[in-house]
Amino acid sequence: xxxxxxxxxxxxxxxxxxxxxxxxxxxxxxxxxxxxxxxxxxxxxxxxxxxxxxxxxxxxxxxxxxxxxxxxxxxxxxxxxxxxxxxxxxxxxxxxxxxxxxxxxxxxxxxxxxxxxxxxxxxxxxxxxxxxxxxxxxxxxxxxxxxxxxxxxxxxxxxxxxxxxxxxxxxxxxxxxxxxxxxxxxxxxxxxxxxxxxxxxxxxxxxxxxxxxxxxxxxxxxxxxxxxxxxxxxxxxxxxxxxxxxxxxxxxxxxxxxxxxxxxxxxxxxxxxxxxxxxxxxxxxxxxxxxxxxxxxxxxxxxxxxxxxxxxxxxxxxxxxxxxxxxxxxxxxxxxxxxxxxxxxxxxxxxxxxxxxx
Amino acid sequence: xxxxxxxxxxxxxxxxxxxxxxxxxxxxxxxxxxxxxxxxxxxxxxxxxxxxxxxxxxxxxxxxxxxxxxxxxxxxxxxxxxxxxxxxxxxxxxxxxxxxxxxxxxxxxxxxxxxxxxxxxxxxxxxxxxxxxxxxxxxxxxxxxxxxxxxxxxxxxxxxxxxxxxxxxxxxxxxxxxxxxxxxxxxxxxxxxxxxxxxxxxxxxxxxxxxxxxxxxxxxxxxxxxxxxxxxxxxxxxxxxxxxxxxxxxxxxxxxxxxxxxxxxxxxxxxxxxxxxxxxxxxxxxxxxxxxxxxxxxxxxxxxxxxxxxxxxxxxxxxxxxxxxxxxxxxxxxxxxxxxxxxxxxxxxxxxxxxxxxxxxxxxxxxxxxxxxxxxxxxxxxxxxxxxxxxxxxxxxxxxxxxxxxxxxxxxxxxxxxxxxxxxxxxxxxxxxxxxxxxxxxxxxxxxxxxxxxxxxxxxxxxxxxxxxxxxxxxxxxxxxxxxxxxxxxxxxxxxxxxxxxxxxxxxxxxxxxxxxxxxxxxxxxxxxxxxxxxxxxxxxxxxxxxxxxxxxxxxxx
Numbered sequence: 001x002x003x004x005x006x007x008x009x010x011x012x013x014x015x016x017x018x019x020x021x022x023x024x025x026x027x028x029x030x031x032x033x034x035x036x037x038x039x040x041x042x043x044x045x046x047x048x049x050x051x052x053x054x055x056x057x058x059x060x061x062x063x064x065x066x067x068x069x070x071x072x073x074x075x076x077x078x079x080x081x082x083x084x085x086x087x088x089x090x091x092x093x094x095x096x097x098x099x100x101x102x103x104x105x106x107x108x109x110x111x112x113x114x115x116x117x118x119x120x121x122x123x124x125x126x127x128x129x130x131x132x133x134x135x136x137x138x139x140x141x142x143x144x145x146x147x148x149x150x151x152x153x154x155x156x157x158x159x160x161x162x163x164x165x166x167x168x169x170x171x172x173x174x175x176x177x178x179x180x181x182x183x184x185x186x187x188x189x190x191x192x193x194x195x196x197x198x199x200x201x202x203x204x205x206x207x208x209x210x211x212x213x214x215x216x217x218x219x220x221x222x223x224x225x226x227x228x229x230x231x232x233x234x235x236x237x238x239x240x241x242x243x244x245x246x247x248x249x250x251x252x253x254x255x256x257x258x259x260x261x262x263x264x265x266x267x268x269x270x271x272x273x274x275x276x277x278x279x280x281x282x283x284x285x286x287x288x289x290x291x292x293x294x295x296x297x298x299x300x301x302x303x304x305x306x307x308x309x310x311x312x313x314x315x316x317x318x319x320x321x322x323x324x325x326x327x328x329x330x331x332x333x334x335x336x337x338x339x340x341x342x343x344x345x346x347x348x349x350x351x352x353x354x355x356x357x358x
Numbered sequence: 359x360x361x362x363x364x365x366x367x368x369x370x371x372x373x374x375x376x377x378x379x380x381x382x383x384x385x386x387x388x389x390x391x392x393x394x395x396x397x398x399x400x401x402x403x404x405x406x407x408x409x410x411x412x413x414x415x416x417x418x419x420x421x422x423x424x425x426x427x428x429x430x431x432x433x434x435x436x437x438x439x440x441x442x443x444x445x446x447x448x449x450x451x452x453x454x455x456x457x458x459x460x461x462x463x464x465x466x467x468x469x470x471x472x473x474x475x476x477x478x479x480x481x482x483x484x485x486x487x488x489x490x491x492x493x494x495x496x497x498x499x500x501x502x503x504x505x506x507x508x509x510x511x512x513x514x515x516x517x518x519x520x521x522x523x524x525x526x527x528x529x530x531x532x533x534x535x536x537x538x539x540x541x542x543x544x545x546x547x548x549x550x551x552x553x554x555x556x557x558x559x560x561x562x563x564x565x566x567x568x569x570x571x572x573x574x575x576x577x578x579x580x581x582x583x584x585x586x587x588x589x590x591x592x593x594x595x596x597x598x599x600x601x602x603x604x605x606x607x608x609x610x611x612x613x614x615x616x617x618x619x620x621x622x623x624x625x626x627x628x629x630x631x632x633x634x635x636x637x638x639x640x641x642x643x644x645x646x647x648x649x650x651x652x653x654x655x656x657x658x659x660x661x662x663x664x665x666x667x668x669x670x671x672x673x674x675x676x677x678x679x680x681x682x683x684x685x686x687x688x689x690x691x692x693x694x695x696x697x698x699x700x701x702x703x704x705x706x707x708x709x710x711x712x713x714x715x716x717x718x719x720x721x722x723x724x725x726x727x728x729x730x731x732x733x734x735x736x737x738x739x740x741x742x743x744x745x746x747x748x749x750x751x752x753x754x755x756x757x758x759x760x761x762x763x764x765x766x767x768x769x770x771x772x773x774x775x776x777x778x779x780x781x782x783x784x785x786x787x788x789x790x791x792x793x794x795x796x797x798x799x800x801x802x803x804x805x806x807x808x809x810x811x812x813x814x815x816x817x818x819x820x821x822x823x824x825x826x827x828x829x830x831x832x833x834x835x836x837x838x839x840x841x842x843x844x845x846x847x848x849x850x851x852x853x854x855x856x857x858x859x860x861x862x863x864x865x866x867x868x869x870x871x872x873x874x875x876x877x878x879x880x881x882x883x884x885x886x887x888x889x890x891x892x893x894x895x896x897x898x899x900x901x902x903x904x905x906x907x908x909x910x911x912x913x914x915x916x
Contacts, residue, residue, distance in 0.1 A: 316406065
């Protein structure tokens, strides 16, 4: 548990900084919310004012409403909020994602939010930040998780798709972040063919293009005539579409799923797709450990997923004071069908299903 | 199938033979244990043991856990420079030269050699190597598909290939050549059983359109399906799993020695004392299985019998093409002949599967309910005009099992499964109330009210569909009371209807009850936990449906 006299405490609404009178990624409506990124389990509707990175503003407004009160920041800006100095630093997770650093009373705390350290052409790279106390995620906090470079995985995806000109290829991936990362990686590889999109993915393409993210040409599948030939085409769709009537149009397609969970065979088999691509927007084991080490924090709290395992490892092997942080909306991650933005949250999946209907 | 045929056409015969061996699931030799591999991995990677175990819980497979962890450790230590001595080796070299010597090395050189072999392999290769070492490789390709591919390649009949594969295949170039040899006269099959014919689940509509007189009706026994073979003065007892099981059943080998030469009988091995009217509950068969050279006491206490229901070969001639009507007549005649003289057969070691009367389809259900009383698990129906076929074919053979017994029980504990269900809570423990609910209501006057308690009663792993498994997994994660290592105690709120084949008293279980083959038949989301069944209800089932009182039954063998 967090100490009661610390800079950040845990309230029923979520992580709270008294000095700034603000909550970080609150899971209930609060007057002032500092948002690490736009995934549904981090950015929820109904708050009085939102503070977030400007690059992700388009997505936030799309998800939370055009009329929200949104204070846009740039990476590295230091702004006073209440008695605290607040700064947002790139988390490398998705477009506009940030780690949030708070400083007051001679003490600094850093909330990583979700982050990754692998290169990703669809968002700014992770920035190492130091703080006295670190609150880190641990979605993939087991040493069985180790990522290959995104460019390598994208090349595998391209080869898988282009080796099958006689059938359509459907790649399931999360609609916000993963899909755009794949489209940007394919562009880097020199792919010029148009990629087709499920509605849930298509809706989030424009905010990326507006931010100047270069991606392969795309088009919503729904814009194609009913009888259009789909053999040899690549289609990106959110996982929730896999069991929806939307798939009827793609019967006979080869299918794959791109997610960090695909590292384990059991999860691959359970997904019921032909191929699993191991591609995650979260830190893998070594990146989690490296980040805790580099932060120089004297105390680490671990949330999300394998918090107990990572905390124990940091304590016993790395010699860093660390403990798991649990409660309220700090979802237990670690299973592909479960909550968390690496798996669709109930909210996100219902979004996608609603958008799945033409 | 094309991929298989292409592979076997292209692969060097030595590799093809080992691949076939693995595809058929026969690569079971264990060179190293999973525990030893885990130890070598831990020593080599420097990871703490608890971390390995946490990873194992997520992955659900120890060979795969090592495959994933080794890469992590290898990368961190920067020792990826050297590659495995096996990187360029063929499958045959792996199977014959690289892997077998590991088993006999001293611990230190063994660990060193293992680490050298792992080095630089991709996780998928590492996984296969580990699976081959522990004898746990399952490819999951249907045997029928493999046989069809080989048939396409060789031009041989699938049935003939299956017969040649029965009872063993030697993974070598010559073994594969022999298997696919179109000119071989099959003399080498003298010890081998025939491929077994299997039954499909009863389909009332289909059967009721036929004449009852065309069907042979028998009890379905719950023993070990086996073929008893007598050829060239020797005798073999083969199980359906293609294992030679006669070392565990010496009395049946003695029986075999008294049978005429050139004979193959299809039947069931069950525990059935010579003087008894019916078989006691199946549990006793387990004590005999897998025990080579059983002691005299065990033989007396749990004597086996062979219940014959088909005759596949007589006088050295394959009779499988003849209709069942004819094979059955020959079997009955043989049995009569054996009973005429003092012999193990007459002593009750060979029993003829009884042919039950069936004049009209309306009689069938009454016969089926009678099965529990004689200790059978249901009925078998066989088309009297059908030849003996290979494998499971829809039409000629049907099994009609007893309705299972059912109880409503409360979910108490859950544990994650393995393989496809790794990291999903799919191993469930269920409990029953120790007292009926009216006593719960009546209590409170005078005596201090001891609240009723749930007692663990059975574990079940199967019966829910994928959707229900995921829903229940979420429910379990959010309703956990306590964790004991990998096990979670959950709030006792969810009721499930359990189905099982039998129930009996047990000293080993806290509830005093043991059930056979329990599985979930329904998630009773409509039922509150307080209305689940009690131990008393379960005990009443023993009396109602328990194993037969042997003395109360008429003798079976005639």
